[in-house]
Amino acid sequence: MSEYAIEMLHITKRFPGIIANDDVTIQLRKGEIHALLGENGAGKSTLMSVLFGLYQAEEGVIKKDGKEVKITDPNVANDLGIGMVHQHFKLVQCFSVLDNIILGVETTKNGFLQKDEARKKVMALSDKYGLSVDPDALIEDITVGMQQRTEILKMLYRDNEVLIFDEPTAVLTPQEIDELMIIMKSLAAEGKSILFISHKLNEIMTVADRCSVLRRGKYIGTVDIKGTTQEELSRMMVGRDVQLVAEKAEAQPGEVILEVNNMTVASKAHHNNAVKNVSFKVRAGEIVCIAGIDGNGQTELVYGLTGLEPLASGSIKLCGKEISKDTIRQRSDKMSHIPEDRHKHGLVLDYSLEYNMVLQRYWQPEFVSGLGFLKRGPIRQYAERLIEEFDVRSGQGPITIARSMSGGNQQKAIIARELDKDPKLLVAVQPTRGLDVGAIENIHSQIIAHRDKGNAVLLVSLELEEVMNVSDRILVMYEGEIVGEVDPKKTTTEELGLYMAGAKREKVTA
Amino acid sequence: MNEKKSILKNEGFQAILAALICIVVGLLVGFIVLLIINPAGAWDAIVAIMQNFMTRSSGPARLKNLGNTLVKTSPLLMCALSINFCYKVGLFNIGAAGQYVAGAGMCLYAGLAWKLPWFMCVILAIVAGGLFGTIVGFLKAYCNVNEVISGIMLNWIGLYLVNMLLSGVKEPSSPYTLKLSSVNPGGILPSLGMGAFFAKNKYVTIAIPLSVIIAVVVWVVLNKTKFGYELRATGFNKEAAKYAGMNEKKNIILTLMIGGILAGLGASFFYLSAIEEWSVTQSSVPAMGFNGIAATFLGGLNPIGTIFSSFFIQHITLGGSEIDMSVYPSQISDLISAIIIYLCGFVLFFKLVMNKSGSGKGGHKK
Ligand SMILES: Nc1ncnc2c1ncn2[C@@H]1O[C@H](COP(=O)(O)OP(=O)(O)OP(=O)(O)O)[C@@H](O)[C@H]1O
Ligand SMILES: [Mg+2]
Numbered sequence: 001m002s003e004y005a006i007e008m009l010h011i012t013k014r015f016p017g018i019i020a021n022d023d024v025t026i027q028l029r030k031g032e033i034h035a036l037l038g039e040n041g042a043g044k045s046t047l048m049s050v051l052f053g054l055y056q057a058e059e060g061v062i063k064k065d066g067k068e069v070k071i072t073d074p075n076v077a078n079d080l081g082i083g084m085v086h087q088h089f090k091l092v093q094c095f096s097v098l099d100n101i102i103l104g105v106e107t108t109k110n111g112f113l114q115k116d117e118a119r120k121k122v123m124a125l126s127d128k129y130g131l132s133v134d135p136d137a138l139i140e141d142i143t144v145g146m147q148q149r150t151e152i153l154k155m156l157y158r159d160n161e162v163l164i165f166d167e168p169t170a171v172l173t174p175q176e177i178d179e180l181m182i183i184m185k186s187l188a189a190e191g192k193s194i195l196f197i198s199h200k201l202n203e204i205m206t207v208a209d210r211c212s213v214l215r216r217g218k219y220i221g222t223v224d225i226k227g228t229t230q231e232e233l234s235r236m237m238v239g240r241d242v243q244l245v246a247e248k249a250e251a252q253p254g255e256v257i258l259e260v261n262n263m264t265v266a267s268k269a270h271h272n273n274a275v276k277n278v279s280f281k282v283r284a285g286e287i288v289c290i291a292g293i294d295g296n297g298q299t300e301l302v303y304g305l306t307g308l309e310p311l312a313s314g315s316i317k318l319c320g321k322e323i324s325k326d327t328i329r330q331r332s333d334k335m336s337h338i339p340e341d342r343h344k345h346g347l348v349l350d351y352s353l354e355y356n357m358v359l360q361r362y363w364q365p366e367f368v369s370g371l372g373f374l375k376r377g378p379i380r381q382y383a384e385r386l387i388e389e390f391d392v393r394s395g396q397g398p399i400t401i402a403r404s405m406s407g408g409n410q411q412k413a414i415i416a417r418e419l420d421k422d423p424k425l426l427v428a429v430q431p432t433r434g435l436d437v438g439a440i441e442n443i444h445s446q447i448i449a450h451r452d453k454g455n456a457v458l459l460v461s462l463e464l465e466e467v468m469n470v471s472d473r474i475l476v477m478y479e480g481e482i483v484g485e486v487d488p489k490k491t492t493t494e495e496l497g498l499y500m501a502g503a504k505r506e507k508v509t510a
Numbered sequence: 511m512n513e514k515k516s517i518l519k520n521e522g523f524q525a526i527l528a529a530l531i532c533i534v535v536g537l538l539v540g541f542i543v544l545l546i547i548n549p550a551g552a553w554d555a556i557v558a559i560m561q562n563f564m565t566r567s568s569g570p571a572r573l574k575n576l577g578n579t580l581v582k583t584s585p586l587l588m589c590a591l592s593i594n595f596c597y598k599v600g601l602f603n604i605g606a607a608g609q610y611v612a613g614a615g616m617c618l619y620a621g622l623a624w625k626l627p628w629f630m631c632v633i634l635a636i637v638a639g640g641l642f643g644t645i646v647g648f649l650k651a652y653c654n655v656n657e658v659i660s661g662i663m664l665n666w667i668g669l670y671l672v673n674m675l676l677s678g679v680k681e682p683s684s685p686y687t688l689k690l691s692s693v694n695p696g697g698i699l700p701s702l703g704m705g706a707f708f709a710k711n712k713y714v715t716i717a718i719p720l721s722v723i724i725a726v727v728v729w730v731v732l733n734k735t736k737f738g739y740e741l742r743a744t745g746f747n748k749e750a751a752k753y754a755g756m757n758e759k760k761n762i763i764l765t766l767m768i769g770g771i772l773a774g775l776g777a778s779f780f781y782l783s784a785i786e787e788w789s790v791t792q793s794s795v796p797a798m799g800f801n802g803i804a805a806t807f808l809g810g811l812n813p814i815g816t817i818f819s820s821f822f823i824q825h826i827t828l829g830g831s832e833i834d835m836s837v838y839p840s841q842i843s844d845l846i847s848a849i850i851i852y853l854c855g856f857v858l859f860f861k862l863v864m865n866k867s868g869s870g871k872g873g874h875k876k
Contacts, residue, residue, distance in 0.1 A: 308752065329755030337753070345753040350746045355739070359754045368736045 002066030005193040011060035017395035020046040022217040035204040038214035039436040040408025041393040052084040053077040083155030084164040098135040145176040201230040246444035251472035254284035257456035263314035265304040274300035276480040287457040289471030297480035336423035346414040354383035354398035390416035429460040525810030528860040536850035551837035562829035570709035577708030584721035587820040588776025589802030592769040599765045600745035605661025606773040607799025608668035613639040613774025615672030621697030622679035639774015647766030651759035686787040717779035729813040804851040
């Protein structure tokens, strides 16, 4: 018997304009957690999609338990015991959790679905691994964390032995990440072999046994986690030293840019208010961060500010002007918004990169003639400049279809577009989600530079590290209210945690 | 090998190939049906369908028949453009059939009862079609009523309204409306000498070049303008369009209004060429609007492709009437062309298959 569960040998996969995988070899031992690390667009998702049968490699062979196999589509992968949780989930929104799990492998009797058996098996798996889900809830109503547990259950339900996790932690809260790490370890202890993609080095250090590194499609090497450090990993990945903490000068708060008074926003999913009577101010030259556990009203707060949802009551003043009745377009004049969900709001995936780059500007005289015709030349030049400045990598540059870009590069494109508007107020929600360490460093310094030009930044983040490193002032949200204001230099993550859990609160009148 | 693959992946090429496959499959199935009914005449019949005007022996007769095919192509093209336009915005305008009916009723009534000149009739057809489209758009935007449901209901409302309206201008002894040529020749679209070219075909009018021009305009609007950019963005991703500050309600209403205008205009192109009259006893919505759906898909959802697909569909439909009726029952022509048109709807399916077999290269990630 081979010591490897999976071997991918000399894999080459090309896309128009780019070699996504260039002679890449990785070997996955039985029962190990093998991390895959690489910059945005390095070809990690592509490699995993080849293993899962979504793409066919032009060159190279795949071996399962030492035997060569041809994985022509995901069904073949499934029969071989290979399962995958995708970077962007593939669940049917209007189906229940249970239906999604059994989809494609339903047991039937006389043509009728036999769901009782399936339900038992799912609940048993869910208990065993601590993957708590509500089997009857619809996907569209549940949190991303639960969606992900659904995806994991889907793999386990099919008795897969090789589990691929493509950036599973990017969308999770810190608590959920800890839980996932424990689940992954117990799966590996049972003999399942796991491939794990993440940009967060500390996660790789905690959970993985070995780590393979890709850079621009090429295989760089594989290291044992025990004998390495975060610094070495990031150097292998980027090819240079990376600063893991952004440098920034003391904030110089100036006049008030954003003033929110008694804002209340209704919740869509539930019959109550998601944001309750919230008031705060953001000044020029400071970065104010809204911290909190996911689902405590941050999303709705941002929807209310940017105009995606109407306010139930309250007022918003931007640069002294009341905007709570303004349209999204009117607000976007002085406000930029890096949205939480890049596929839902941030991009028109079927448009080219250049068309996406002008999504917030296409109506300006620079890009449209008096007769209403789009100006191709200026749009192209504008996109090329942003691609250059923000290092957005893709196969074909401006004409690349956004859907075909790697997740991190899609995110970089959105950040480029929103920062380049040079807004008085930048509302950034999870701006570095899915970015590699080098890109995070770059984006953080860009956000700080934006602040230093005398603009206001409202940052919404679930990542405590980001919150502590970047912000000048932290407001903690709990159950739709702001329960505390803290100074990142004077607080600890523990204290922040207490506020976030609702165990501590103070009256805030910022 | 790689080169070949990249051709297969080219979108335009794919669309054309898929359309051709559908046509071949459609003709094949039609041929099999003919074989089953009467093997002896099947070959002649399928050849007649494909040849259409070429079955005629003399040059002028061929030209004249080609003229008729073109006259019927232009309204179909307009309906297809209506559906195509809305489809790009993510709306399925099955109501094009009813918008067409509304346009037909209005232009005929204006021409026959009020004896208005042709351009006034055309404008009124536009207004009627546009109004029908706007109603659907309004219901969708403000009451979240699915455009397919309201569209279908309006199709029937439109049909009976128009039957009622046109009962006032029908022949005393038949269910057909009065002839424009005798009541109000000024209501007929001008020919600008084109009729003479098609062997004195008096039905050939400016409708034909106009519809082609409009197809090009629709393409340009969708692909080259700010308006088209917004509409297509809305069609691809409504949420992103909202995020970018586009006015979704306004765009939905405008889109369906334009869809209605195109279909209504198509009706005036047909009835103001005076090639046929309206029967006030008809109890089914004219097929033009529905065939527009087939033409849209066969044309690869591209306004320019739609020009050719509309012509093809009318070509085989008229070709069907060239079948020897002593060999086959008279319904056969409609049956065969319906089969072929129906199969044309499978274009998307063939495209999908092509994408898959191309070794996952076109596979999109989500
Ligand atoms: N379907 C596709 N068509 C064309 N190009 C593609 C396609 N999928 C990926 N690519 C290109 O291949 C390269 C590698 O993409 P991939 O998604 O594998 O990156 P990644 O390592 O997963 O990055 P990230 O960390 O940002 O998710 C990118 O440049 C991307 O633009
Ligand atoms: Mg990826």
